[in-house]
Amino acid sequence: MIVALFWVLAVLAAASGFLVFRLASMARVTIALLVSFLAAGGLVILLGLAYLGVVVILMMVIEMIIMAVFMIAYMMQPAGLGSMAMSMSHNQRSAAAISAAAFVLLGAGALLAPWPHRAGPAPGNPTFQLGKTIMGPQMLTMIILGLVLLAAMVGAVVLALNRGRYDRFGDDLKQRPPADPARGGIGR
């Protein structure tokens, strides 16, 4: 039963991943990628990582819908309607050759490498194992992830906004309330 579920999820992940670059409507492309991620989350749950699988599902739904907003905004034919065919691609043959070569290399490595034996039994509570290691031996990883996320947040806002302090508060930085296109909810 679990083997059947594995095959269903694996074929779903690969097929919907392939459909991402074949469909014409941008909304359908985003939903295809979302389906691929949901299948991947299901596979992670099958491997015994319940918390990580559900977190992958949770985060990927949010990320894909935010990505859908940007896809619709920045693609020229978001609904795939109209006479212009969705052929916004270049170097198709060389890209296909490179990716086929990559698949052959990775697949050969996966099949031919002498994988070691399993190093021990699975823990009773993988979530607890993850929490304990993040708070202990892998605390450095956690700190770096936190800093990277903070830097990404600040960097993304700075890159995307083309207004600064002087646009908001005037030339002498004294104008209150600030000159924003939409007022916020708490009157800052």
Place this chain on the structure above:
Amino acid sequence: MNWPRQEWERLMVANAPPWAVLLVPVILAGFAFAAAAADGILTARAAGGRLTGAVAAAPLAEVARLLTGQRRVTPAEDRVLWRSGLIAVPVAAALAAVVIPFGSVTVSRMSVGVVWFNAMEVLTWAAVWVAGWGANGTLSLVGGYRFVAQGLAYQLPLMLALICAAAGAQSLNVAQVVTAQAHVWFAVWMPAAFAVYLAAVYAFSFLGPFSYPAGRDLAGGVMAELSGPDRLMLQAGRWLLLTAGAGMAVPLFLGGGAGPLLPAWVWSAVKTLAVLAVLVWARRRLPTIRADRYAELAWVVLIPLTIVQALVVSLVVLTRGGVQL
């Protein structure tokens, strides 16, 4: 970490047989019907009409009317996406309700039930946006985008409120969250998390003060292009989501089936109905708020508030080895 669990352990070990999963949507629909009927009764009373039995059964009549209604077809609609988005709303509510224990009986023994509830409720983001997109209509699309904006505002405070409840119980398992409230309910010493959770229940079912995606200024927004069974899917989905949220508030913040004298499942039902009554009553008292008024509030006020609440919970759990008030 010594929770006095003995008197609860014997109650929370009952696990339902696998076929009981099919009962979950039925029970959820029952509670949702009660909430919709109460809403109808309050509307009739506010309008000054007579309260007959037909008013209380109005949701059933509405279901019958919509089931036999005709679907609206718009030009160049995205039929696959539209239908799947509409179906996904009630399905998400039913999946989220799978982890809610009924009294002392749990259908799912998932070790990450709290995160599962969050993940299933997030599916509404995808469902409502896709339902707004698929109709190929301007007002419908604007309604779908409004739901995404609302989602960005409510999601992080909701996640942090759920983290508060899980941290208080030191587990993501819903049964252990119930067991950890053997002495004091979480709603008593995590009031900020409870209040944020109830507001988020309104937000993810887009009813009440957060019905901005289906607002009257958009001729119904996401519901503008819906009729017949499509409309039933979304309308029923909203009430099912509200009910699932109210049902989850009981094991997370109100002690599950704990209570004197009566059996546990009666207490679960009573508490769920009480939360639903509060939500349905308050829905008519609060005006619909625009997203640009609460988005900044959610990010700048509610997120620090829930983080401080989580800090308080963590300090209590660490220093006292448990709350025994």
Place this chain on the structure above:
Amino acid sequence: MTLQLFLLLAAALFAIGLYGALSQQAIVMIMMGLELILNGVIIAAAAFWHYLAPGMASGQVIVVVVVVAMAVEMAVGFAVTTAIYRARDVSMTDEAAGLRR
């Protein structure tokens, strides 16, 4: 359901994502390819944890790091796309050398 099967699936997702990242012109479509590549890495890391070393949490930490990398890549990628669009009114890579000033 062996380790090799999971790794083949991960390699397939990696290859599909690589094809998309190399052949698409629009920046957002390239990002979709990158997301597929990271999807493959998540499945591979989880499979390594389960089949080789479930007693150590390193496999799980790799999955967490990859998920964070996905989020960061999406955030900064869309911010860069917005900046390019504002500066040059384009959203295609073939015309996007304009941020380098």
